[in-house]
Amino acid sequence: MESKEIISDEESEALREADAEVTAADTEARAPEGQVRDLHPDHWERIFADRVPALESIGERMVSLLKTTAREFFRRSVEVSSVPSRTHRWGAFARKLPVPTSLNVLEISPLRLKGVACLDPEFVFALVDVFFGGNGKDSPSLDNSSFTPMETRLVRKFVERVALDMQEAWRPFMDLTFTLGTSETNPIFASVAAGSESVSVSGYKFELDDKEFHLQTVLPTRLVEPIRFLRDAGQADDNQAETQRWRAQLREDVQEATLGLRAVLAETRINLRELTDAKPGDVIPLEIPPTMKMYAGNQPVLEGSFGVSKGKNAVRVHKLLDREALGEKYGRTH
Structure with missing residues (x-):
């Protein structure tokens, strides 16, 4: 199945507009006095989308690491900023991705989980353009629904560095290994969760002169939940020390x-x-x-x-x- 066969940009926009109209209508409608108002089916998703201080700390570390990585690949200084992490249902998130999008599966050890690093087509084109001596400012041609072998190869080299940066950023909280797996353009083959399951999406914006490129990392909530209530890396160390004390006492x-x-x-x-x-x-x-x-x-x-x-x-x-x-x-x- 081609990526375009999943859903087109026009259909995606129409669905979002329809959903916005339904949401506005529900907001205006008030339940009669003494009766219970129906709960919107997406309400649980908004509840999950709360702040995770630990992810904010990881995001700050990632920004610092990605600046070095971007400087090596773009051969100049690149301004990098983080976008607050949000929780989405995987199916809804995948449908909103532009076509084509570079979806790179990340194997997360030792938890046997999977994540995805998503690069928009403008990002991929800029990597290739700079590699061949360009400045990365030209507009890409989006006629194709897939990437060429050269584009895929350069993207994989970049994502391999991103995986190492993620490993370093997560180290104060969890000792994980991120390994690059397959690279796809169809979300069906890069799925990290069932369509209705929630995932945590963190974004990073790369500013090259007047151009902006976006990188998104998608991680399963099973990875995020253990650190949801940690404030900073020091608290993780404190918890580990407390665990050691309890273990010694229990042993005695x-x-x-x-x-x-x-x-x-x-x-x-x-x-x-x-x-x-x-x-x-x-x-x-x-x-x-x-x-x-x-x-x-x-x-x-x-x-x-x-x-x-x-x-x-x-x-x-x-x-x-x-x-x-x-x-x-x-x-x-x-």
């Missing part, structure tokens, strides 16, 4: 827990016929080994020999079978 307290031990004197094997034919008085021969195992649940923990101590059956411990289970992994000695 667990050592004082009580558990039951059972000792197995001997084991043997018989077949099912012998078991079903057994009757009181039958003798099952056993070989008593010199040592025996003691279990905590089903986990063997000690090995020793059976005997009597102070008039009671006892086991003399010879060795520990699982030192980690008994706490020696954490510095506890026995």
